[in-house]
Amino acid sequence: MDVYSAQITNLVEQLSHLPGIGAKSAQRLAFHILNMSEEQVAGLSGAMMAAKKNVRYCKECCTYTDGEICPICANPKRNHKVIMVVENTRDLAAYEKTGKYDGVYHVLHGAISPMAGVGPNDIRLSELMVRLQQDVEEVIVATNKNLEGDTTATYISKLVKPLGIKVSRIASGVPAGGDLEYIDEVTLYRALEGRRDM
Amino acid sequence: MDVYSAQITNLVEQLSHLPGIGAKSAQRLAFHILNMSEEQVAGLSGAMMAAKKNVRYCKECCTYTDGEICPICANPKRNHKVIMVVENTRDLAAYEKTGKYDGVYHVLHGAISPMAGVGPNDIRLSELMVRLQQDVEEVIVATNKNLEGDTTATYISKLVKPLGIKVSRIASGVPAGGDLEYIDEVTLYRALEGRRDM
Numbered sequence: 001m002d003v004y005s006a007q008i009t010n011l012v013e014q015l016s017h018l019p020g021i022g023a024k025s026a027q028r029l030a031f032h033i034l035n036m037s038e039e040q041v042a043g044l045s046g047a048m049m050a051a052k053k054n055v056r057y058c059k060e061c062c063t064y065t066d067g068e069i070c071p072i073c074a075n076p077k078r079n080h081k082v083i084m085v086v087e088n089t090r091d092l093a094a095y096e097k098t099g100k101y102d103g104v105y106h107v108l109h110g111a112i113s114p115m116a117g118v119g120p121n122d123i124r125l126s127e128l129m130v131r132l133q134q135d136v137e138e139v140i141v142a143t144n145k146n147l148e149g150d151t152t153a154t155y156i157s158k159l160v161k162p163l164g165i166k167v168s169r170i171a172s173g174v175p176a177g178g179d180l181e182y183i184d185e186v187t188l189y190r191a192l193e194g195r196r197d198m
Numbered sequence: 199m200d201v202y203s204a205q206i207t208n209l210v211e212q213l214s215h216l217p218g219i220g221a222k223s224a225q226r227l228a229f230h231i232l233n234m235s236e237e238q239v240a241g242l243s244g245a246m247m248a249a250k251k252n253v254r255y256c257k258e259c260c261t262y263t264d265g266e267i268c269p270i271c272a273n274p275k276r277n278h279k280v281i282m283v284v285e286n287t288r289d290l291a292a293y294e295k296t297g298k299y300d301g302v303y304h305v306l307h308g309a310i311s312p313m314a315g316v317g318p319n320d321i322r323l324s325e326l327m328v329r330l331q332q333d334v335e336e337v338i339v340a341t342n343k344n345l346e347g348d349t350t351a352t353y354i355s356k357l358v359k360p361l362g363i364k365v366s367r368i369a370s371g372v373p374a375g376g377d378l379e380y381i382d383e384v385t386l387y388r389a390l391e392g393r394r395d396m
Contacts, residue, residue, distance in 0.1 A: 003294040014245040031286070048231055
């Protein structure tokens, strides 16, 4: 039953395709948008179109950027001999927020997942291999700590090691502020295995 | 720290102004939009602009519509002598989904709330009073079952009763503090059936 007029129904429908937005949230968003000023709607709508039109992959690290090369790859102060491999741009942003990493990145845009039909050729691995022909000292694999991330990490390790380049992976363990009794067994075991001298 | 390029940052910023969308969700949505096809982005963006431009209040019941009169008010099969007063268009949609109501609606676009500085003149009450000059037999008040909804219901009752028109309110089948749009159809139907004179 179509209780809204066609244009509202269309807007609700379009919004409900976005991830994490169900039918109810889409309705709520649609009516919020109807209550916004015309300039605000134009701003939101324009930002989408502009981003979609101008944002592309960085020619070096494959992150999203609106230039040829992203600001991190273009920065001569960063250590271009250390490359951290992440699954997506949000993970890159998470590490940038630590302010403790001065190397560069490589964004795979995915992880190997036989279950989901994602193979090595479906993520940005060949672009990584091209970069490794330059002077690179270390590849830090920072894929997620799950089945897909582990598979991807192992795959990368097997590709990179024969080139004589050091490959490391970010540590697995108890998160900062974590309460031991609430941490799962696998994490506790990994934290024990990865213990370091004090 | 600006880890994304300007146009992504702008898109994330615009999205995070939407209700229920925090910084993380806005990032997630932004990257989803970047991964959509250009046609899909144009569709979403166009739907917003079109809805904002063309959707207005129905001249009769004040709901959102893209014509002069909404489909419900224009339908001669509906009983125009019974008017259900709701707070917003989502509540109207919720009652329409029951399929058990054949009267028409009046959408207030809010509820009286002294705390939030919303008075009787800030909601569509005068438009309701104009409609009551025609041949109306009953006004069913279906505002939310909370402080604002109760206040609004009492106010409407005091306005309408002197006109010799029956005023009723949907029954307390709707739980206290409940928001109409989230209630199941059966409860809504029972609440309608059990309405009592005010």
